[in-house]
Amino acid sequence: MNATPARTSNDELLRQATLAAEKSYSPYSNFKVGAALLLENGQVVTGTNVENVSFGLTICAERAALVRAVSEFGPEIRIVAVAVANLNKAASPPCGACRQMLAEFASADAAIVFPAAAGVTTMRFEEVLPLGFDMQLKDKAR
Ligand code: THU
Numbered sequence: 541m542n543a544t545p546a547r548t549s550n551d552e553l554l555r556q557a558t559l560a561a562e563k564s565y566s567p568y569s570n571f572k573v574g575a576a577l578l579l580e581n582g583q584v585v586t587g588t589n590v591e592n593v594s595f596g597l598t599i600c601a602e603r604a605a606l607v608r609a610v611s612e613f614g615p616e617i618r619i620v621a622v623a624v625a626n627l628n629k630a631a632s633p634p635c636g637a638c639r640q641m642l643a644e645f646a647s648a649d650a651a652i653v654f655p656a657a658a659g660v661t662t663m664r665f666e667e668v669l670p671l672g673f674d675m676q677l678k679d680k681a682r
Pocket of ligand 1: 632
């Protein structure tokens with residue numbers, strides 16, 4: 541019988557986010573971002589940013605990973621950790637839109653690992669999105 545696999549470490553998640561950033565389609569910004577989500581079921585799902593000549597249609601790496609995760613594993617997924625990386629040696633915390641999208645599926649204590657100005661930083665999800673709109677509304681909608 542196989543042993544239960546070890547939970548993917550934050551370092552490994554960051555490595556997978558960096559690999560995902562290699563796939564970036566970002567001819568307009570040249571900013572290559574990757575994201576890796578660790579799901580409660582142990583699966584890791586990655587995504588990268590996909591830009592468009594109509595700039596506002598660009599999809600961030602985090603949201604690309606999120607829609608991929610739901611598409612592969614269904615609406616009950618829970619995200620327990622998120623790593624974000626870029627190939628530009630810049631700070632890249634998840635943008636506000638991505639935080640709001642992640643809120644739908646991420647636990648309050650999910651680890652958010654990202655390059656900050658001072659280096660790789662880990663914060664709890666509820667710290668990076670303290671006033672997301674609106675868990676109560678979501679509960680009522682169900
Ligand atoms: N980007 C992400 O992929 N994630 C974020 O959280 C912020 C920004 C992308 C969008 C665009 O392709 C490039 O980074 C520059 O803004």
